[in-house]
Amino acid sequence: MQRKLPHSNLYLREEELRRGVELLYFAYRDFTRDPDEILAESRFGRAHHRVLYFVGRNPGTTVSGLLSLLRITKQSLSRVLGQLVEDGYITQESGLEDRRQRLLYLTDKGQAFEKELFATQRDRVAEAYKRAGPEAVAGFWEVLLNIVDAEERDTVLRQIEK
Amino acid sequence: MQRKLPHSNLYLREEELRRGVELLYFAYRDFTRDPDEILAESRFGRAHHRVLYFVGRNPGTTVSGLLSLLRITKQSLSRVLGQLVEDGYITQESGLEDRRQRLLYLTDKGQAFEKELFATQRDRVAEAYKRAGPEAVAGFWEVLLNIVDAEERDTVLRQIEK
DNA sequence: GAATTTATGTCAGTGTTGTTGACATAATAT
DNA sequence: ATATTATGTCAACAACACTGACATAAATTC
Numbered sequence: 567m568q569r570k571l572p573h574s575n576l577y578l579r580e581e582e583l584r585r586g587v588e589l590l591y592f593a594y595r596d597f598t599r600d601p602d603e604i605l606a607e608s609r610f611g612r613a614h615h616r617v618l619y620f621v622g623r624n625p626g627t628t629v630s631g632l633l634s635l636l637r638i639t640k641q642s643l644s645r646v647l648g649q650l651v652e653d654g655y656i657t658q659e660s661g662l663e664d665r666r667q668r669l670l671y672l673t674d675k676g677q678a679f680e681k682e683l684f685a686t687q688r689d690r691v692a693e694a695y696k697r698a699g700p701e702a703v704a705g706f707w708e709v710l711l712n713i714v715d716a717e718e719r720d721t722v723l724r725q726i727e728k
Numbered sequence: 729m730q731r732k733l734p735h736s737n738l739y740l741r742e743e744e745l746r747r748g749v750e751l752l753y754f755a756y757r758d759f760t761r762d763p764d765e766i767l768a769e770s771r772f773g774r775a776h777h778r779v780l781y782f783v784g785r786n787p788g789t790t791v792s793g794l795l796s797l798l799r800i801t802k803q804s805l806s807r808v809l810g811q812l813v814e815d816g817y818i819t820q821e822s823g824l825e826d827r828r829q830r831l832l833y834l835t836d837k838g839q840a841f842e843k844e845l846f847a848t849q850r851d852r853v854a855e856a857y858k859r860a861g862p863e864a865v866a867g868f869w870e871v872l873l874n875i876v877d878a879e880e881r882d883t884v885l886r887q888i889e890k
Numbered sequence: 891g892a893a894t895t896t897a898t899g900t901c902a903g904t905g906t907t908g909t910t911g912a913c914a915t916a917a918t919a920t
Numbered sequence: 921a922t923a924t925t926a927t928g929t930c931a932a933c934a935a936c937a938c939t940g941a942c943a944t945a946a947a948t949t950c
Contacts, residue, residue, distance in 0.1 A: 577862045578854055584785070585888045586853040586865075587846070589872040591778070592884045594756045595799065596877045606938095611906045616753070623746070629927060637757060642908055644928065666917050666926045684749070691748040692740055694874035698867065700739045703748075705860065705867020710751040712856035715758045722754045726747045768909095773935050791898060804937055806899065828897045828946050 586709075600686030613638075613646045618672065618680040621656055623728065626669045628661070635725070655679060748871075762848030775800075775808045780834065780842045783818055785890065788831045790823070797887070817841060 601615050620635055621627060627635075633643055647670075650656040655676035661667030672680060695703050714722050763777050782797055783789060789797075795805055809832075812818045817838035823829030834842060857865050876884050 577865045578857055580850075582857070582865070583850045583853050585869060586857070587781075587849050588785075588888050589869060589876075589884070590756060590759055592880070592887075593872040593875040594752065596880065597752055597875055599877070609905090613907055619749075623750075630925090638907085639909065640927080641910085641929085645907085648928090661926095664918070664926080666915095668927075687749050688742075688745045690875060691745050694871050695740055695744070695748070697874045698870040701863070702867030702870040703739045703744070705864030706871035707747060707751060708860040708864040709856050709868035710755040712859045713755040713759055713852060714751075715761070718754070718758065722751070725754075726750050771934095775936060792896090800936085801938060802898080803900085803939085807936080810899090823897095826897080826947070828944095830898075 590713075597687065597690065600690065601683045604683055604686070610646075610649070613642065614650060615683055617643070617646055617650060618655060618676060619684065621670045622672050622677065622680045623725070625671050628667045628669060630667075632670070635721070650676070752875075759849065759852065762852065763845045766845060766848070772808075772811070775804065776812060777845055779805070779808055779812060780817065780838060781846065783832045784834050784839065784842045785887070787833050790829045790831060792829075794832070797883070812838070 598612060602612060605611055605615060616636060617632065620632060624631065624635075629640075629643065629647070632647075633640060636643065647656065651658060654673055657671050657673055658668040659671070661669055698706070711719060711722065760774060764774060767773055767777060778798060779794065782794060786793065786797075791802075791805065791809070794809075795802060798805065809818065813820060816835055819833050819835055820830040821833070823831055860868070873881060873884065
């Protein structure tokens with residue numbers, strides 16, 4: 567007969583690992599809900615939101631910059647980017663040093679829309695931060711960063727510390 | 729001229745809110761990568777994974793149980809569930825008390841496949857937990873739970889504390 | 891017993907987002 | 921002069937979500 571041994575790694579048991587997996591699923595499910603609802607009223611979707619977001623955060627970024635950040639294919643990006651440019655949410659300027667590059671910027675219209683979309687997620691996250699408190703928030707960042715692929719952590723750090 | 733006032737809510741500034749939004753995006757992006765790769769070799773996708781996962785976690789659950797947990801439409805669920813049954817990953821028994829219900833269970837084949845898929849996410853989460861430590865993990869849970877819609881938190885709690 | 895509600899299934903159509911692969915162009919680098 | 925790079929474009933396809941309508945069988949209510 568086996569005795570239950572006390573051990574210090576209680577947070578690494580199957581149960582706790584499942585909890586992380588499930589909370590990630592449920593949190594992400596709801597996290598995307600508010601912007602998705604706004605987007606559903608336009609001809610845009612979640613992919614457009616991501617492009618708006620990251621162009622807003624990194625004005626002057628290029629197509630290949632977005633590709634490596636979003637990790638989708640050129641064709642997927644090209645489609646949504648084209649629609650955003652066509653509808654006047656994003657402008658492109660050719661690169662100063664390398665004229666093949668297209669430097670991407672939000673127009674005023676793009677900024678306004680991004681702001682509206684972000685507001686819903688900002689409110690949700692702010693409320694969660696408030697309820698959980700600063701120490702919990704630090705832990706939240708720490709674990710999430712370590713869930714990211716090891717090779718990608720530098721890129722992510724550069725992004726979030728901007 | 730405005731002076732910078734010290735305040736205790738540093739973790740609620742725009743910068744920290746953006747950090748949460750971005751980490752959630754990047755972590756979830758990579759979190760789904762390993763199972764997606766395995767699934768790509770079969771005719772299944774992420775939706776099948778979710779169904780396998782939650783049926784495995786809640787043996788004997790019903791179609792409506794899954795619908796409210798996953799928050800997708802009947803038609804979306806019906807399609808993937810049908811394929812999983814057809815291919816012998818899930819069996820259904822009619823309910824004992826209510827014979828309209830279909831109680832869902834993983835077959836041995838289903839269990840084996842779920843285990844394989846889960847292993848990749850379990851390893852990733854275990855590694856992240858280890859690197860971040862138990863206090864961080866507690867914070868991670870706390871914030872994620874509060875990101876979930878308020879009305880859904882009870883359901884989620886019931887699920888993760890099973 | 892009749893009427894309603896519930897649990898589930900199914901069909902047809904649509905839209906977004908991802909994929910692959912092939913090919914094109916212009917600019918930069920060697 | 922040639923190769924590489926940054927980007928664009930076209931066609932085709934698959935997964936997964938949606939809506940709306942209709943069907944059936946079982947349970948519940950009047």
